[in-house]
Amino acid sequence: MPTPTGPERRLLAAGAKKSTTWGTAVALGAGSGINTKGITGYVRVQDYLIAAEVDSALARSGQLDVIKPIDATIQTDMLYDPGALGTLIALLWGTAGNPAQQGGTAAWLHKFQLADTNWNKIATMAVEFPGIIHEMRSCKPIEWTMKAAGSGIVGSELKVRGDQIIDDSGVNGATQMDSLTYDDRENRVLFRHSAVKMNAASAGDVSGETALVTNNIEVSIKRQGYDSVHPAGQYGIIEPAEGGYPDFRVKISFPRFDAVNKVFMATAIAETLQKMTVTFIGPLIASTYYYTYKFYFPKMRMMIPEASWDEIVKNGLELIAEEASAAPTGMAHTRPYVEITNKRTTDYLA
Numbered sequence: 001m002p003t004p005t006g007p008e009r010r011l012l013a014a015g016a017k018k019s020t021t022w023g024t025a026v027a028l029g030a031g032s033g034i035n036t037k038g039i040t041g042y043v044r045v046q047d048y049l050i051a052a053e054v055d056s057a058l059a060r061s062g063q064l065d066v067i068k069p070i071d072a073t074i075q076t077d078m079l080y081d082p083g084a085l086g087t088l089i090a091l092l093w094g095t096a097g098n099p100a101q102q103g104g105t106a107a108w109l110h111k112f113q114l115a116d117t118n119w120n121k122i123a124t125m126a127v128e129f130p131g132i133i134h135e136m137r138s139c140k141p142i143e144w145t146m147k148a149a150g151s152g153i154v155g156s157e158l159k160v161r162g163d164q165i166i167d168d169s170g171v172n173g174a175t176q177m178d179s180l181t182y183d184d185r186e187n188r189v190l191f192r193h194s195a196v197k198m199n200a201a202s203a204g205d206v207s208g209e210t211a212l213v214t215n216n217i218e219v220s221i222k223r224q225g226y227d228s229v230h231p232a233g234q235y236g237i238i239e240p241a242e243g244g245y246p247d248f249r250v251k252i253s254f255p256r257f258d259a260v261n262k263v264f265m266a267t268a269i270a271e272t273l274q275k276m277t278v279t280f281i282g283p284l285i286a287s288t289y290y291y292t293y294k295f296y297f298p299k300m301r302m303m304i305p306e307a308s309w310d311e312i313v314k315n316g317l318e319l320i321a322e323e324a325s326a327a328p329t330g331m332a333h334t335r336p337y338v339e340i341t342n343k344r345t346t347d348y349l350a
Helices: 084-093 174-178 261-269
Strands: 014-019 036-040 046-050 062-067 070-077 108-114 122-129 132-149 155-162 194-200 216-222 247-254 274-286 289-302 315-321 337-342
Touching: 014 084, 014 132, 070 084, 070 132, 084 108, 084 122, 084 132, 084 155, 084 337, 122 155, 122 174, 247 289, 261 289, 261 315
Parallel strands: none
Antiparallel strands: 014 122, 036 070, 046 062, 070 155, 108 337, 122 132, 132 155, 132 216, 194 274, 216 247, 247 315, 274 289, 289 315, 289 337
């Protein structure tokens, strides 16, 4: 059907697809739909350059400058089968790979790992506006946050940095947007699916620990220090290069200051390194296999906890990931990684 012309956002669509060459768009299609509920920062901005000259009561001319980097944020309810959003998240991590079928069922296990760099891990994105399509031909995921706040649906915010937005694309038009499909639109991640487990990095398998009593969980992944270079003769930026170090953090809140979390201040002061898993287990797929996200953090440095002195005294904790010298007991890698079980049968970065 033609691009909707009314102002109702609920009827509009957005999509993204992995691309290979910065500055060259690829056509979206089946599997490229993003289950978003909001996108911010998806705008083309150019400064006005005024000709500030003498003998002029009013400026006689001006010009629009280069296009500022597009820093857009995609907001979603997190799905266990995230489709195109999963591809963007995999581009941020840098390494995915072919999934492993689980027990000959419809369940497949994916693993995202932190690559040294996500250079040339890019995508094309397109968004419908009333009667027209705005295409960002190249963007790079640079930050992802997954928030589970007390109850309800777990939220996701993914930030990308792009080169420019156009509304006259010869690559992505109504035909491509009409062909968007989604891996899943039903199996959402809920806060009540979560479990956080933690123990000393030198201790045994963390899976044997009792889950912490939490009422807020936030996992954030940031690749930092990206530049925004406009070369001569070009409106948009070239592919951003990562100048800083990745930043992985887990923030958790405890609804009560109690005997379990009161010791974390001493743990932090002693700088006793921790390891941690953050797990979400959803509906059954088949046999004994469930929709799952499981984040592994082999080495975490605990910041000093921040306890409140409210009417109901609470506690909170933030941990920052580092690379371990060796994979700890129960974990397969030295850097953070995430395992995802869903029905997708192909590599998110294929």
